[in-house]
Amino acid sequence: MIRIRYRKLVVLLPSKNSPSPVSLPPNRPRLSTTQLPPSSCHGFSKGSSHFKASFSTRKIPASTSSLSMKEQIEAESRVEHVGLLNAVEDLYEGIVIEMKEPVDSTEFIPSLRASIVKWRQQGKKGVWIKLPIGLVSLVEPIVQEGFRYHHAEPDYLMLVYWIPDTPDTLPENASHRVGVGAFVLNSNGEVLVVKENSGGFKGTGVWKLPTGVVNEGEDIPSASIREVMEETGIDTEFMEVLAFRQSHRSFFSKSDLFFICMLRPRSFDIQKQDLELEAAQWMPIEDYVNQPYNKEHQLFKYVAEICKTKAKMDYSGFSAMPVAPDSGKETYLYFNNRDFN
Numbered sequence: 435m436i437r438i439r440y441r442k443l444v445v446l447l448p449s450k451n452s453p454s455p456v457s458l459p460p461n462r463p464r465l466s467t468t469q470l471p472p473s474s475c476h477g478f479s480k481g482s483s484h485f486k487a488s489f490s491t492r493k494i495p496a497s498t499s500s501l502s503m504k505e506q507i508e509a510e511s512r513v514e515h516v517g518l519l520n521a522v523e524d525l526y527e528g529i530v531i532e533m534k535e536p537v538d539s540t541e542f543i544p545s546l547r548a549s550i551v552k553w554r555q556q557g558k559k560g561v562w563i564k565l566p567i568g569l570v571s572l573v574e575p576i577v578q579e580g581f582r583y584h585h586a587e588p589d590y591l592m593l594v595y596w597i598p599d600t601p602d603t604l605p606e607n608a609s610h611r612v613g614v615g616a617f618v619l620n621s622n623g624e625v626l627v628v629k630e631n632s633g634g635f636k637g638t639g640v641w642k643l644p645t646g647v648v649n650e651g652e653d654i655p656s657a658s659i660r661e662v663m664e665e666t667g668i669d670t671e672f673m674e675v676l677a678f679r680q681s682h683r684s685f686f687s688k689s690d691l692f693f694i695c696m697l698r699p700r701s702f703d704i705q706k707q708d709l710e711l712e713a714a715q716w717m718p719i720e721d722y723v724n725q726p727y728n729k730e731h732q733l734f735k736y737v738a739e740i741c742k743t744k745a746k747m748d749y750s751g752f753s754a755m756p757v758a759p760d761s762g763k764e765t766y767l768y769f770n771n772r773d774f775n
Contacts, residue, residue: 519549528560528604529553536568539575546579554597560604561595611685612648613692614658617741618670620699624716625741628665631712640727641717643694643737653766655754658695666714667705670697674751675768676740679733694737696744696751719745 581593585607596602618626627641646661655672673696684690723738743749752768
């Protein structure tokens with residue numbers, strides 16, 4: 435990313451009854467600012483309001499002046515010197531402002547307005563403000579400038595603003611939550627199952643596969659292994675993804691992706707997590723498949739039948755192939771490699 439640092443911008447504020455912009459008379463000195471080197475820019479640190487000013491002249495035809503000399507002098511007397519915000523440019527002609535230092539809204543908002551004027555001139559599009567929880571007092575004044583919520587994390591709120599007069603194409607917040615279910619089969623043809631003591635399955639008596647949510651930055655294989663270990667104490671090895679399900683309006687109106695993963699056990703002594711589970715055990719796969727709940731609910735019926743078929747080695751799922759993209763980030767490609775050369 436390219437770091438953008440500006441020092442000062444002169445904003446000319448016309449009077450209430452005066453049109454804008456203000457035209458200067460012929461040969462009248464025009465106040466401008468000299469940009470300081472980046473090393474002298476300290477955001478809103480003490481002393482940042484000081485800058486060097488210079489005068490330059492520009493000849494403007496008298497016919498372009500729509501104000502009297504008195505009105506122009508009055509307008510120029512209201513010139514404010516406003517510091518621009520430190521920001522970085524993203525890959526999509528947008529601007530990202532990451533707030534870190536304490537600042538008062540009376541100082542921040544004028545700088546935000548001046549910065550948006552500059553970015554509009556530069557053809558920038560979206561503006562992202564990452565606001566830490568310690569600066570929550572700035573939320574209301576920023577929203578009053580036209581910003582909206584985008585997403586929130588435990589320690590910050592992200593607000594966004596679309597600059598140009600074109601349709602807003604900023605991406606929406608994350609649309610899906612990702613979950614995993616673990617099909618763990620031992621050499622005796624038994625599947626690892628649990629009874630939950632919270633949530634929708636509490637008190638139903640249903641034996642189900644261990645399940646959980648994938649954490650941010652966590653791979654699907656790692657998530658399935660972790661969930662089994664946390665709930666049952668069983669150490670496992672990821673084998674493949676057997677199937678996945680997509681549903682909508684699930685968690686706070688978000689969509690949901692759920693991956694059924696097959697794991698191979700490396701240990702067999704169950705250590706039940708008391709906080710979430712009522713019970714855990716190894717169950718013959720036929721008993722698991724033939725539970726009334728699985729017979730009565732189509733989704734669970736299909737999952738149980740897929741697991742049963744896989745136990746007979748008559749089904750091939752999606753293996754995880756690690757790949758190295760240009761970004762250098764670890765990535766997995768999931769595919770059926772049975773017939774892949």
